[in-house]
Amino acid sequence: MMAASGPLEPVARELGRTAARLRNGIRFATGTQWAPIGPTPSRVIWREGKAELRHYSGHGLGPEPRLAPPVIVVGGLVGRSYIFDLHTGNSFVGRMLDAGFDTFVLDWGEPDADDSANSLETYLSRYFPRAVNAVRAEAGSEDVSIVGYCMGGAMSLHALAGRPDLPVRNLVLIATPVDFRHLGSMVDAVCEGRLDPATVLDETGNVPATLISAFFAVMKPTAPVVKYANLVQNLWNEQYLTGYQALNRCFQDHVPLPGAAFLQIARQWMRENGFVTDNLRLDGRRVHLADLTMPILIVTGSRDELVPAGSTGPTAGLLTGTKPEVLELEAGHASLTTGRTAAKHTVPKILGWLADHSGPGG
Amino acid sequence: MSSGVDLQRFVVQADQVIGRRLEGMLGTRRATDLLLRGFRLQGSLQRVVEKPARVVLHTLNMPTRGDVAQLRRALANTNEQLSEMSRRLEESETGGGDGR
Numbered sequence: 180m181m182a183a184s185g186p187l188e189p190v191a192r193e194l195g196r197t198a199a200r201l202r203n204g205i206r207f208a209t210g211t212q213w214a215p216i217g218p219t220p221s222r223v224i225w226r227e228g229k230a231e232l233r234h235y236s237g238h239g240l241g242p243e244p245r246l247a248p249p250v251i252v253v254g255g256l257v258g259r260s261y262i263f264d265l266h267t268g269n270s271f272v273g274r275m276l277d278a279g280f281d282t283f284v285l286d287w288g289e290p291d292a293d294d295s296a297n298s299l300e301t302y303l304s305r306y307f308p309r310a311v312n313a314v315r316a317e318a319g320s321e322d323v324s325i326v327g328y329c330m331g332g333a334m335s336l337h338a339l340a341g342r343p344d345l346p347v348r349n350l351v352l353i354a355t356p357v358d359f360r361h362l363g364s365m366v367d368a369v370c371e372g373r374l375d376p377a378t379v380l381d382e383t384g385n386v387p388a389t390l391i392s393a394f395f396a397v398m399k400p401t402a403p404v405v406k407y408a409n410l411v412q413n414l415w416n417e418q419y420l421t422g423y424q425a426l427n428r429c430f431q432d433h434v435p436l437p438g439a440a441f442l443q444i445a446r447q448w449m450r451e452n453g454f455v456t457d458n459l460r461l462d463g464r465r466v467h468l469a470d471l472t473m474p475i476l477i478v479t480g481s482r483d484e485l486v487p488a489g490s491t492g493p494t495a496g497l498l499t500g501t502k503p504e505v506l507e508l509e510a511g512h513a514s515l516t517t518g519r520t521a522a523k524h525t526v527p528k529i530l531g532w533l534a535d536h537s538g539p540g541g
Numbered sequence: 542m543s544s545g546v547d548l549q550r551f552v553v554q555a556d557q558v559i560g561r562r563l564e565g566m567l568g569t570r571r572a573t574d575l576l577l578r579g580f581r582l583q584g585s586l587q588r589v590v591e592k593p594a595r596v597v598l599h600t601l602n603m604p605t606r607g608d609v610a611q612l613r614r615a616l617a618n619t620n621e622q623l624s625e626m627s628r629r630l631e632e633s634e635t636g637g638g639d640g641r
Contacts, residue, residue: 292613296621305628364573373570374577381584382607384614390580397567397576401560408552439621 199415213417214266214425219273221284225313228297229288230306232313233260235272236281245279247540248348249318250533251310252284255330256302256440257391257433260286263328263516265425271516271526278530281318281540285310285331289434295384297437299444303338304462311345320540322346324533328353328516329486333448336468341461343470349536350471351529353478353515354486357454357497361489365394369449376445385435392433398485426517455493468497475503476532478525480510504532 220240221233232251235241252272254260263284264272275282287306290297314323325347327335332355339347359366368374381387396402406427413419436444447453447460459466475498479491495503506528514520515529566572595605604612 292610293617293620295614296617298621300625301621305624364568364570365577367570368573368577373574378581379577382610384610384617393576393580397573398564399560400563400567401556405552405556405560408549412549 196415200411203414203417203420207414207420212424213421214428216428217261217264218267219264219270219276224283224317225310227306227309228301229290229294230302230310231286231288232310233284233286234317235276235283241276241282242279244281244318244540246534246537247281247318248320248322248324248537249281249283249314249540250275250324250326251314252282253325253327253331253335254284254286255328255334256287257330257388257436259429259432259434260284262429265429265517266421269422269425269517269522271521274522274526275530278534279540280530280533280537281320283310283314283317290385290437291435292383292385295380295438298439299337299447300462301437302440303334303341307334307338308342308345311347315346322348324349324351324537326351326353326529326533327355329355329512331355333357333454336454336471337459337461337466339471340459340466340468343472347473349474349476349533351476351478351533352494353529354480354483354491354512355477355494356486356490357494358490358492359449359452359454361487363394363398365397366449369445370452372450376442380438380441381435383435384438386438386441388433388435391436392431395430395433395485422518426513430513454497457497469499471498472500474536475501476529477503477505478515478529479505479507480512480515480525481507482509482511483515485512506532 219235221235222238222240223231224234225232236244236249252263252275254262262271264270267273272282272284285307287302288294311323315321323346325335325339327333327350332352335350336352336355336357339345339350356362360370365374369376379386379390406423410423413423447458451458453459454468457467457469459468477491477494479486479488481488483491495505508515508525508528510520510525515525567576591605591607595607598605
């Protein structure tokens with residue numbers, strides 16, 4: 180078929196796109212999957228409760244690592260860990276593998292009533308150190324590096340404050356809140372005592388995923404409208420659809436938060452603002468961020484509306500046992516690790532710092 | 542200019558005007574309290590709706606979903622206590638608990 184040229188070219192292009200929009204619209208509505216979940220091959224090397232640790236390097240699955248120590252990527256309790264492996268061509272894990280890191284992801288799992296009694300001690304004193312040791316055994320390494328994203332960063336900080344003896348060579352904190360007075364009206368309601376945290380637990384004893392989704396929806400109420408307008412405009416573009424589907428699924432698909440852990444978080448992290456007021460506890464004893472001595476990189480996004488500058492700003496000043504470096508990047512919450520901005524600007528800087536603080540491995 | 546781009550431009554402009562205001566409104570103390578009250582009301586309504594089924598099942602001496610969840614929570618508590626006791630015992634034996 181001859182391609183239209185001259186004055187008819189834009190009309191022909193728009194007609195072609197309209198046809199593609201119609202075709203893809205039907206496929207989208209009928210549930211076509213453009214982006215399979217977690218496409219990078221991995222194998223589970225450790226499991227406890229619902230938590231599991233996935234290894235992406237070597238063993239015929241991924242490239243052999245060129246850098247040491249191995250790196251554990253830690254996400255939060257309410258999100259899906261596949262945010263680190265969204266889709267082929269847009270995978271934080273994939274970029275880590277390309278850069279030569281021995282890469283592991285710690286997935287806390289999806290809790291149900293059987294996990295309602297899981298406390299901060301369960302995750303930070305039990306799972307976290309055991310996952311670190313599983314990685315050391317798997318990689319034959321004396322120590323590890325940790326990359327914590329969002330709530331995963333706060334959990335890593337709290338865990339390492341409780342166990343400063345854990346062999347962690349480097350710590351990277353991406354979009355990690357420490358001052359919980361800047362995280363929006365829902366968190367304010369807990370901080371100010373207007374919301375009794377126990378009243379939001381459902382019959383399984385956990386904070387339901389629907390409430391967690393509502394928490395995020397309230398922060399950006401018109402986001403779905405903008406999102407759908409962008410979708411309609413780009414419905415002809417399958418590459419866009421792949422990215423849209425992967426990211427949309429990830430940010431809509433929350434998991435319940437175990438009730439016992441939430442009650443501790445509400446009290447220590449939110450009401451007492453424990454990171455800032457040096458009032459964190461684990462295993463019934465006070466723990467201190469000042470006890471962390473490893474090199475630390477704090478990464479913030481200047482356009483991050485979910486974890487704004489006010490909530491990350493105090494971090495460097497609290498880590499008095501080391502000299503943390505702060506990297507403020509021109510990015511939003513998601514674009515620190517995913518998307519084109521991440522591929523070109525943010526992830527190379529983060530991984531560059533980590534490579535500078537690593538050595539040859541393999 | 543395509544209709545898609547027009548729509549997107551319109552929505553982005555509308556979002557800048559309406560979205561910020563809406564965020565401001567929903568971010569107020571009153572709106573948050575109202576949302577949370579709505580959420581709790583939803584839970585209460587669910588319990589009211591489920592009550593007849595609960596009465597019937599209990600009359601037949603059968604457990605409801607809530608009873609099973611309660612039992613699972615109780616078991617989770619016991620399981621968690623045992624796991625914590627086991628960890629602390631392990632830590633006291635190894636002097637660190639991480640097996641190093």
